[in-house]
């Protein structure tokens with residue numbers, strides 16, 4: 001997307017939060033016909049985190065933001081806008097952004113939620129940079145947070161083993177350097193993919209009733225095979241497209257930061273781009289698919305380990321329910 005504003009947006013801080021409780025693959029062997037070996041080889045997941053039952057998504061988002069703010073050394077009153085990517089809001093409304101704003105005491109911020117499933121963080125980042133690029137906002141938070149354990153059907157071995165709970169946050173600020181920060185974005189949706197991945201119950205089409213509960217309509221449904229096929233192509237193509245469009249070669253890229261849904265999708269995407277696996281950020285083995293949180297938790301962990309440096313080119317890419325998919329090219333600026 002072309003930037004016609006006076007500024008570029010750059011990420012100036014990152015942070016994340018994962019719950020302490022670890023659920024390993026063996027846990028599922030107790031009540032499902034599955035095993036550690038199948039889960040590891042078919043998905044790349046060894047364990048995932050689970051938030052306490054009584055705690056909401058905002059609990060993790062608040063902690064990820066606090067981590068991010070302390071890494072930058074600024075106070076919450078400086079924040080102008082909070083954008084929350086999630087498919088597991090605390091409730092239908094008010095928005096999770098309002099709940100987070102109150103919890104943090106962000107008295108000078110407005111905010112809203114964005115629903116784009118596994119592409120939620122990428123779509124939210126693309127939305128957030130508009131406010132920075134046009135000069136109207138100086139400090140914008142994007143937080144991706146999902147408590148997937150709240151909507152995972154523990155009787156469905158096809159899906160429940162995939163998901164985990166986590167939150168990751170970034171801070172965006174303006175820069176006059178047009179050669180750094182977020183350089184380009186490509187976003188796509190295709191509603192034809194809606195039939196393969198959804199949560200039917202609780203909306204205006206199927207308001208919550210005893211029947212929607214009995215029919216397990218408040219859980220994730222996924223036709224894994226169809227989504228797998230489309231995700232491999234969608235994510236690989238759009239990641240390659242942003243490289244080509246910006247004349248960036250695989251050698252110049254420091255990191256691919258892919259959505260963490262399945263290790264085989266991640267590998268296929270890296271192969272298509274000609275990027276070796278040591279330049280791919282991965283945490284799926286530890287956390288599973290945390291939906292909106294996969295990309296910011298990856299960046300935060302790698303940054304904290306001193307692996308992300310000023311001037312590094314990163315490509316972020318995702319594919320998720322909708323279908324939604326996208327890629328972002330950025331040059332790390334701090």
Ligand code: COA
Pocket residue numbers: 033034035038039042043118157158159161223224225227228231261262265289319320321
């Ligand atoms: N343990 C053991 N066997 C399992 C299993 C589990 N946890 N889950 C599924 N299986 C079985 C299936 O029932 C099927 O058995 P069948 O052949 O007797 O019907 C067999 O394994 C193969 O199933 P299939 O769906 O072909 O497996 P897969 O290799 O495609 O892996 C997913 C399944 C879900 C891991 C994979 O399809 C996937 O990752 N899909 C995309 C996820 C994604 O990208 N989502 C996007 C946004 S979140």
